[in-house]
Amino acid sequence: xxxxxxxxxxxxxxxxxxxxxxxxxxxxxxxxxxxxxxxxxxxxxxxxxxxxxxxxxxxxxxxxxxxxxxxxxxxxxxxxxxxxxxxxxxxxxxxxxxxxxxxxxxxxxxxxxxxxxxxxxxxxxxxxxxxxxxxxxxxxxxxxxxxxxxxxxxxxxxxxxxxxxxxxxxxxxxxxxxxxxxxxxxxxxxxxxxxxxxxxxxxxxxxxxxxxxxxxxxxxxxxxxxxxxxxxxxxxxxxxxxxxxxxxxxxxxxxxxxxxxxx
Amino acid sequence: xxxxxxxxxxxxxxxxxxxxxxxxxxxxxxxxxxxxxxxxxxxxxxxxxxxxxxxxxxxxxxxxxxxxxxxxxxxxxxxxxxxxxxxxxxxxxxxxxxxxxxxxxxxxxxxxxxxxxxxxxxxxxxxxxxxxxxxxxxxxxxxxxxxxxxxxxxxxxxxxxxxxxxxxxxxxxxxxxxxxxxxxxxxxxxxxxxxxxxxxxxxxxxxxxxxxxxxxxxxxxxxxxxxxxxxxxxxxxxxxxxxxxxxxxxxxxxxxxxxxxxxxxxxxxxxxxxxxxxxxxxx
Numbered sequence: 440x441x442x443x444x445x446x447x448x449x450x451x452x453x454x455x456x457x458x459x460x461x462x463x464x465x466x467x468x469x470x471x472x473x474x475x476x477x478x479x480x481x482x483x484x485x486x487x488x489x490x491x492x493x494x495x496x497x498x499x500x501x502x503x504x505x506x507x508x509x510x511x512x513x514x515x516x517x518x519x520x521x522x523x524x525x526x527x528x529x530x531x532x533x534x535x536x537x538x539x540x541x542x543x544x545x546x547x548x549x550x551x552x553x554x555x556x557x558x559x560x561x562x563x564x565x566x567x568x569x570x571x572x573x574x575x576x577x578x579x580x581x582x583x584x585x586x587x588x589x590x591x592x593x594x595x596x597x598x599x600x601x602x603x604x605x606x607x608x609x610x611x612x613x614x615x616x617x618x619x620x621x622x623x624x625x626x627x628x629x630x631x632x633x634x635x636x637x638x639x640x641x642x643x644x645x646x647x648x649x650x651x652x653x654x655x656x657x658x659x660x661x662x663x664x665x666x667x668x669x670x671x672x673x674x675x676x677x678x679x680x681x682x683x684x685x686x687x688x689x690x691x692x693x694x695x696x697x698x699x700x701x702x
Numbered sequence: 703x704x705x706x707x708x709x710x711x712x713x714x715x716x717x718x719x720x721x722x723x724x725x726x727x728x729x730x731x732x733x734x735x736x737x738x739x740x741x742x743x744x745x746x747x748x749x750x751x752x753x754x755x756x757x758x759x760x761x762x763x764x765x766x767x768x769x770x771x772x773x774x775x776x777x778x779x780x781x782x783x784x785x786x787x788x789x790x791x792x793x794x795x796x797x798x799x800x801x802x803x804x805x806x807x808x809x810x811x812x813x814x815x816x817x818x819x820x821x822x823x824x825x826x827x828x829x830x831x832x833x834x835x836x837x838x839x840x841x842x843x844x845x846x847x848x849x850x851x852x853x854x855x856x857x858x859x860x861x862x863x864x865x866x867x868x869x870x871x872x873x874x875x876x877x878x879x880x881x882x883x884x885x886x887x888x889x890x891x892x893x894x895x896x897x898x899x900x901x902x903x904x905x906x907x908x909x910x911x912x913x914x915x916x917x918x919x920x921x922x923x924x925x926x927x928x929x930x931x932x933x934x935x936x937x938x939x940x941x942x943x944x945x946x947x948x949x950x951x952x953x954x955x956x957x958x959x960x961x962x963x964x965x966x967x968x969x970x971x972x973x974x975x976x977x978x979x980x981x982x983x984x985x
Contacts, residue, residue: 442777443821443823443825443858444777444820444821444825444826444829445777445809447821448776448806448809448818449809449810451818452809452810452812455814455816456812456814465821465856466854466856466857467854467855467856467857467859470854471921471922472853472854472891472922473853475853475922475924476818476853476854479816480814480816483816484815516814517808517813518812518813519813520746520781520784520787520813521743521744521746521771522743522815523743523744523748525815559750559751560748560749560750560751560752560753561750562747562748562749563749563753564749589749590749590750630750635754
């Protein structure tokens, strides 16, 4: 049986999400200040989204950003305890929803901003140190597999949104609006293990492919094979070791292991 | 976390923009602030700089944890995933107190991220008290419930808010975080006596006081946390201290956040008002 509390809370929520007036019959004097809750709900969440997507906000301007984010909130009421995750679906929603889906630059910009946020406060985890690698016996190296640190995020972009986002972040006037790229590129965002600052850099195509394979479970030997195909001029082991050193120094790897035969 | 401090005196809400000011002299504590309150939800399942800065503050100060998403009054089941994250944070930070609001924040799996009002009925008391008891069992400690500012009331209300809060605290054996600004705001909006409210809550269950600024719109007041504490709220705070005696008190500021020093100065006003009230109490 539906309780009075159920009825009231469902009706109250319907007022805030859908504008339904059923709750008013339950309120003293018809709830003359109910608008405080209605206005507060939307304004508070719009403010959160504007803080999480400052570059998208800047690119769209106040009116269009609010129009877009009202649409997002209508389609995606928050299902998380923390408002931190409110904007989790913004990039995907912009990609799927007319008229925004006709402007892929918005999707890319939102994805990049969200990735930076994830790198900033994503979960802590062990960080693989160079010293741990130096202790591994040479005979074990071919079988080594690596796990990514949770602060590392890879974003595929079709638009050159990074200079625009950086200008907005550092409160500079962008030199130009983002432009479409000849080829999609992958950017990495991550948190440095020591100073905890967030960094980003573009991945070359070969590094992107190797990184994807490694995080898919490919061992060091497979990494070497891939690099031998891409660049036959240099020893693949040296190329792989150099690439690995860069990842380790940046804190991209969380751990190394040698799978046992039965796993 | 090994450092322990006595929890008493006057605190501030810990806000990220104040980390540099708070941590600039790593050897010492900032004069004028005895403890900090964090918004628990901002640190659950979070890593990186936010949690490291929090732990640096915790090395020097007592911390209390204050949540906004427990949704203790909702008819949805308790969110055990949230409670698990809360418990992990409690184990990590070892706070002096853990609190949330006497409200609900959404149903049917949705979170509206607002502190929404409850019908003040006997059935609601049973519902909330049962959930508070289960939360306390799970966390292994008592929690504090804070009175929220409200802008509507229900036709079916059966008792005043102070009796509602008192009954829940007694039934669930939980403590109270009394927000004096919220008492003032709700008293204005619903035309009841703020002093009756103070006289109607059990003093021995009040373990923390909140103060904050509000926005007076003439026919109603909104709890905005974006301004200095208003004069009538200082007066009511003085009455509260005369009524209850000294209770750890803090100022919340969530918007238009000023320099840290300005908030420390405002906290000085709280010390003065409290001291004078206690002097009056002794006399």
